Amino acid sequence: MTKVIAIHSFKGGTGKTTLTANLASTLALTHRVGVMDLDLSGPGLHVLFGLKKGDIKATLTDIFLGDASPDEVIIDLSSKFGLKRGCLYFCPASNKVEDMLRLLKSGLEVSVFQDTLKRVGESRNLDYIIVDTHPGVENDTVLAMGCCDALVLVSRVDQQDLFGTAVMVLLAETFEKPTYLALNMVPPGVRIKDAVKVGKELAQLFKSKFLEAFEFQMDVINNLSRSVFVMDNPNSTFAHKVSGAAEALVRELGEAPRVAT
């Protein structure tokens, strides 16, 4: 059974998409992982995955609209990232304005979304599907929240951001979904152990679980969304932290059988 992890943030610019790509890539070292770009109004994952216009034949939007099958949409990135044990698949969102408008107008039904998740998961026998949503609380965010097995909330140490994150925790509670708090872009000058402490306290306050605190790192910023940082820098502090977060999520969701070595 494929587990669905939704990644979300209340505000934009929290580094959500970057974290999604890095988390998915790390999980894919040992698992069969699919990534869905559900940031339908501002997709960006394909850039991080180094895809060009010609690489994308059909999009997730086409599946939702019934214009394409998962096989036509899913892009296998495993060999590109040199994955030997795990697999990484990607469902791109359309970056065509007309497609986005069509989908946003027609609206997404729970059944359609769930069906899509199921078909994608089964078509590649996936252990995990990671869904990158767009910031704020919109209809598709609510769908992702309702259909996922776990919701990772990415927030900066910022008053407005944490306020929104608290709202998201309360909403997830109504769907009885577990939430995991990831503090991202912790400013320089704040000791990381203090940030972890803040995160844990906040999680307790919001009845959520603390996942990890990631420092604001110039290395990651300087990567300028051109590639997946952990794949290029597997021995960096950031990579180790992402790896720790991935392992924690796997534990929380119940160990999926790892791909045989």
Add this chain to the structure above:
Amino acid sequence: MQLARSRGVALALAFSALLGLVSTGLPPIVHAVESYKVQAFPYYSQEGSTITLLLTVSGASPSTSYGFDFIVQDPANANCTSTIQHTTGIVETGFYIIVSFPGALFSGSCAPTSLVGGYRVYVNQTKPVFKRNVNPGVFFLIGLVDSLPPYVYVRTQTVHIQATEYQPGEPAIVNIRTTSSLTLVFTNSTTASPAGAVTSAWKIPRNATVMEGYLVSVSGLTPKSPSDTQPFSVQAAPMTISTLGSSKLVYQRTETFSFSFQPVYPDGSLAETGIALVTLARPDRVNVTLTANYDVTSQEFLAVYKTADTNQTGTWTASVAPHAFDDGNGNDGPSTMISVSPQLQPASLIVSIASKSNYAVSQQIMFNATIQYPDGTSLQAGPVSSFLAFSGGGHNDSVPILYDSTLQLWIGSYTLGYTEPGGLWSLEVSASDSASPSNSGFAVRVLTLQDRPPIASFTESAITALPGVAINFNGTASNDPDGTIVNFSWNFGDGSTGTTLIATHSYSAPGTYTVELTVTDNSGTVSSSTSTVTVEAPPSAPNGNATLPLFYFGILAAVIAAMLGGGFAYFGRHRVTHANLKIDLEAVKTEAGRIENNEFFQSVKEQLRKEKDD
């Protein structure tokens, strides 16, 4: 040549004084053996001329009276005689006697110098003893034409004719015929002058025959014996060509060598017909033969040679060999070879660049260039290169350039990278070809690249804050479309400033502050962006007073205290001062409730519940 007439005079001059000086001082020898020399000057002259006769006597006896008869016998064998006396001085042993013929001292029936032919001169000594014909065989010649024997003219010269002893005003005809075919080439009906002279002149044409002789005759009413006729001959004119000119001393390849010269006839006139062969020697001594023809415009003879783009460079020599020019009538020249040696140098290719002069940085620069040889032909194969160099130095980009055979232009285009600076750039096109040594050239065009201003943009971590609460200002979103941002400058509106990409600032007093970020790009262009931050008055007490909407978390306060354990923490250039987080839990609940009540949220919840029940 018209000979002057003069009255006949006889002159006897002693030269014994000179001899005396060199004598031995011995007494003079009486009846010594004299020697005589008779001369007539000039040897030849036209009718009517005066002839000077000179008798030189040496070995004469001093103090002796000498007598001489000068006898001139004309061509009709009539004689005239002049008797001259001379007495030697006491030491005089030699003397001259000069007599002019015709002259008053002569008497007899001979004609003056008015008959064509030879005049014999006899001198007889009559005293102190008779000696006949002391110097035999002396004569002079009288003729009609002004050329000395053998009466040869060259074409373009003028034959001056003079005959005398006609009646004043007597009609006369002057004719010139060839001697074999008797072709009349010149005739002139005239009258004798008051002195009885008939004169005429024939300018010999450039094409006068040289295959046969000519005979000039003068005939009037008065018969003459012998008649006034005289043969003469005409030869081809030697053409004088003094110099061979070259339109340039230094030529470039593809230019045309132009050599010129002017053949001159003996009468000073210039040739307008004919042809010459000009030998053009390359630097490697291989010859090219050119033909020179008359050019009406320049009124010269021109020989041209169009050089090729690959011709040897160095010294070329053009020459006209002796007699290489012929005017078409057999008059030729020059007498000696003339030559000129211009230099041939590699061609300077003429490059001209056409393009707009103003571009924005990172806009595609398009240009075309014509590259021509001096003769106007286009260079179609390079190497041709072009590059863009920044006037300030440090940037030098090679620009691709190709020949478009349809447009017959060299076309180049290039887009300078966005990191290249705005300002003056020089676009240089350099061309050369495959000749050895190659022909080359270049041109430079100055282009102005206009810098596009940077875009200032920033976000703030909060637009409202309490006094002393740090706000992060993040200028990361700023960018420069054609370069990089090299400077950030913050003005926080309360007199504080900052220079970092991400700045942190807290305000000490409540109020509304305008924050301005000014960015400077690598070309020095600046842009600004502003935003407003409101600093609220702090609450009077954190006791849940109904007028204060904010709920303070005790836990959070502790956490923040932990964060700030070190007071001020430094990390690089970022300075974190205060950080207080305050989240109103009630507001969180209110906002969550609002969303929950949303229709879509409820419908999703309903669908999920149904699914679960199923």
